[in-house]
Amino acid sequence: MAEIEIRNVYKIFGQNTAQTIELAKQGLDKATILAKTGSNMGLADVSLKVASGRIFVIMGLSGSGKSTLVRHLNRLIEPSSGEILFDGQNILTLNPRDLRAFRMRRVSMVFQSFGLMPHYTVLQNAGYGLTVRGEPHAQVRDIAMKWIETVGLKGYENKFPFELSGGMKQRVGLARALAADTDVILMDEAFSALDPLIRAEMQDQLIELQRTLAKTIVFITHDLDEALRIGSEIAILRDGRLVQVDTPGAILRNPANDYVARFVQRHANHALAHD
Template identity: 60%
Template sequence: MSHQQNSAPLIQVKNLYKIFGPKDKQVLTKVKAGQSKDAILAETGHTVGLSDINLNIYAGEIFVIMGLSGSGKSTLIRHFNRLIEPTEGSIIIEDTDVMTLNASQLQDFRRHKMSMVFQRFGLMPHRTVLQNVGYGLSVQGAKPAQWQQQAQQWLTTVGLTGYEQSYPANLSGGQQQRVGLARALCTNAEVLLMDEAFSALDPLIRSEMQDQLISLQEKLHKTIIFITHDLDEALRLGDRIAILRDGKLIQQGKPVDILLNPADDYVEAFVKDVNRARALTVATVMKPQGVRISAETIGEAVAEMRNAKDDYGYFIDDDGYQGVITQQTLEDINEADYDKAIDQSMLETVPAITTDALLETVIPETLDSDHPLPVINEAGDVTGRLSRSTLAEALSDQAVPRQ
């Protein structure tokens, strides 16, 4: 994806605590002393919302925060634009500590820096679709011609041309959510906060909205903080994922790290039911490349094959991978022909697959082929291989064996 981990984070969350109740500062000492959320609730009537959260979020990434209800994920997202005040800690966006902003600075920050997409759409029923989308810009003081033009562009982007003069009540849930997304994008805010944005949609529409967000993000490179309770959604959308439980950060990392190395039983329970074929790419499970045969003559190929452990090799010429050549084929050739070039008739067609393909998309070819499929990278070089047994292992319930 588009962010560089070696650059400075756009957003830093440091030592963030939130306790709900009138004596939150007093109760904080109990939290820091290690008392559990349940014990603190029983003893003090205060609820621990967040406990010592530390996160770095980079420009241009979709950062997913997930957990079950009560885990603190919605509390956390409301700290980014200070809809909730923390008990302690800071959120630094670029060089600004959001906690230090006064009322007018905060209003300005919310209008220009961050926009939010809610689960229940949050549209204004008495305004048209176009007015809803352009609302943020009009509040920022844009002239009607300007906000209408921008709103129109965003409506086109999310596929709602023709609905400008409709009212939200006349739209389906999926269409309303598109309006919500267009409205958030129309402010040109750098950071999008999406709180369970697709949870109210039925599965098919939800899947379409996820696709739309992914393709929009390829063009826009926004920084998106996305809250969900659904691990399939998190794995599909997230460049990185943070998992919360009882207000604590349990694990964060790339989707594949969480899938292959769950930090504890809680994360493992999430991971267990995931459709791995949709979540894992070829690169995450492939084995190191097999034998490469790059000889020009049959005799050289025979020599290369004899040095190999396998009874087949991937034949590579100047144009890249061409097919599989087997030991049997080479053994059947007379030595008198060893100085001849290898030609296409000696090769078996075994399709190559790419490192970034999802396993789901390569199952048919893998099962159809007698040989492991060669895996090629962006440059067209063979970097690994995927066999039926590796695929079966990866898609079984057990955690994928450590490479």
């Protein structure tokens, strides 16, 4: 398990980084900053803590910065300024060798687009992280098979990704992340491309796995229903700024502003429609 802390993170795409950050500090919105500087404000002064062993959901609409933020946690994206700490260590100070070790052993990622190797079997994909680490072949096979069975794909271990449905591919991605046995699992819109029934099944499986494994999971979604169902805590972003961090119940009872209130109202309308 790992506790994550994000401190005053800004991410600017484009030139004039210092000027753009200064304008963001003055409270100018994303569109105004773009007009003045030609730069896109991806994140503006985002600070939050992710408790270890919990499912922490980051949500927002397209362009809110949620996927940008989660990619900072394994340094696929570097911040323009700020700090990112795992158990008190600022990962931005890691040298290339230590960063590779960090990515192999401490954090894994499940992508919306599955991210599977098309020329690898389900077994080879599930064991990929262990293979990269140099683990013995027999050990890789045993561990990969354990998680293939856990996610309900026993019998498919020798199939290739093109032979699987979307839901099955996503299960392979989850098995790969679990097989790597990292402290943290990042899930970027991992269930968004799935049909509603399969999506609900994957949510159930994730919740059950969390109860068993107590991993720290950072889950990205644009769907409040999904966030409320799986999250211990939810952070809501809008145009690169953090607008509320709270428990699901607190967000439903006390939305921080009109933007969050509209999400909550849509959730209420959806619930009534299916009652």
